[in-house]
Amino acid sequence: MLLERLIIAPCALVLSTGMLVAQVATENIGGPEGLDIYQELTSGEGEEGAAEGAAIWDVNDSLTFIPGYDMYCHWNTDVLFSQLGVAGHLEHDTLKVVLGEHECDLTMPCDGHVTSPYGMRRGRMHYGVDLDLETGDAVMAAFPGMVRISKYNKTFGHVVVVRHFNGLETLYAHLSKRSVEPGTLVEAGDTLGLGGNTGRSYGSHLHFEVRFLDQPIDPALVFDLENGSLRALEFDIHKGTFAKMAAAKVAAQKSQASRKYHVIRRGDTLYALSRRYGVKVQDLCRINGISERSTLAIGQRIRYN
Ligand SMILES: [Zn+2]
Known part of the structure; x- marks a missing residue:
C-alpha cells in the first residue's frame, strides 16, 4: 500500500555522480500529507518497512521516498546548492508552502538570539x-x-x-x-x-x-x-x-566595482592613509574589518572608500 502511495509517476533519480541509480518518485508530499507518510514510516505502526523507518535512508530501496523530489528532481548529497533557479517554477505562480498545523510546529535550531x-x-x-x-x-x-x-x-x-x-x-x-x-x-x-x-x-x-x-x-x-x-x-x-x-x-x-584600494608599502600606517585619502581611521578600520592596533602587512589591500 505504501508503495502505491509513493510511486505515482516514476522519474529517474540521478545522483551527483551522474549515475542512474533507482526509479524513485513521489506524489506531492508538501505539508500534512507528507507528514502522514513520514509518520507512517517512522512510527513503527502498520505498513511494512515502518520498523526500519528511522534508520538510514537507502537510496537503492525503491520503497523509500525523497522529500520534495517532485519539485527538485534532484537529490545531490555533495553540492550544497545549485544555481538552477526557481524562475521556471515561479514565472507566473505562487507556491504555497505548508509550514505546519500550529504556530509551534517547528523547533528553533538552537536557543541563542x-x-x-x-x-x-x-x-x-x-x-x-x-x-x-x-x-x-x-x-x-x-x-x-x-x-x-x-x-x-x-x-x-x-x-x-x-x-x-x-x-x-x-x-x-x-x-x-x-x-x-x-x-x-x-x-x-x-x-x-x-x-x-x-x-x-x-x-x-x-x-x-x-x-x-x-x-x-x-x-x-x-x-x-x-x-x-x-x-x-x-x-x-x-x-x-x-x-x-x-x-x-x-x-x-555595483558597490564592489566602485571600491578603491591602497596596497600597503613599507612605512604605511593607518594614520598616513587616513590623511592621504581623507577618511577617518575608525572608518578605515570598520570597512576593512581591522582594529586600530592591527599590523599592516606589506602587499595588504586596504579599502579606503
Ligand atoms: Zn552567518
Whole structure:
C-alpha cells in the first residue's frame, strides 16, 4: 500500500555522480500529507518497512521516498546548492508552502538570539541568520525531513542540509560535530550535531539558512526568531520573494566595482592613509574589518572608500 502511495509517476533519480541509480518518485508530499507518510514510516505502526523507518535512508530501496523530489528532481548529497533557479517554477505562480498545523510546529535550531540578520553585510550578501551558541550546544532540525548533506565545507565548516517535506531546505553551519548522514530521517527537534566555530567563522555561532529550490529566503520571514514560532501556517513563495535578494546582489556588485584600494608599502600606517585619502581611521578600520592596533602587512589591500 505504501508503495502505491509513493510511486505515482516514476522519474529517474540521478545522483551527483551522474549515475542512474533507482526509479524513485513521489506524489506531492508538501505539508500534512507528507507528514502522514513520514509518520507512517517512522512510527513503527502498520505498513511494512515502518520498523526500519528511522534508520538510514537507502537510496537503492525503491520503497523509500525523497522529500520534495517532485519539485527538485534532484537529490545531490555533495553540492550544497545549485544555481538552477526557481524562475521556471515561479514565472507566473505562487507556491504555497505548508509550514505546519500550529504556530509551534517547528523547533528553533538552537536557543541563542540573532547576532547577525539576513541581508547585506560589509558589502556581501549574508544568506542566513547567525544565532548565538556555545561550542558543544545541540543543533536541532527545524522541521521533519531528510538529511541531504552532511559534510565538511571550507566556508561553512561542518555543515548539514535537511530537505523538509514542505519543500524547504534548511542549512546548519559551523558545527563542531555532525551526528547525521545523508538519508537520515529526522523529526523537528532531532539533534543534527553540535554547534561550533568551524569553517569561515569567527567565534561560536550557528549560521542558519532557509532555502527553497536552492534560493535563499530570509529566515525571519518564515520564523519569529525571538519567540521560536512560525510567522504563519503557510508561506507563499513567488518571484517577489527573491526580488529583494536579487536587487541587493546587483547593488553589492555595483558597490564592489566602485571600491578603491591602497596596497600597503613599507612605512604605511593607518594614520598616513587616513590623511592621504581623507577618511577617518575608525572608518578605515570598520570597512576593512581591522582594529586600530592591527599590523599592516606589506602587499595588504586596504579599502579606503
Ligand atoms: Zn552567518
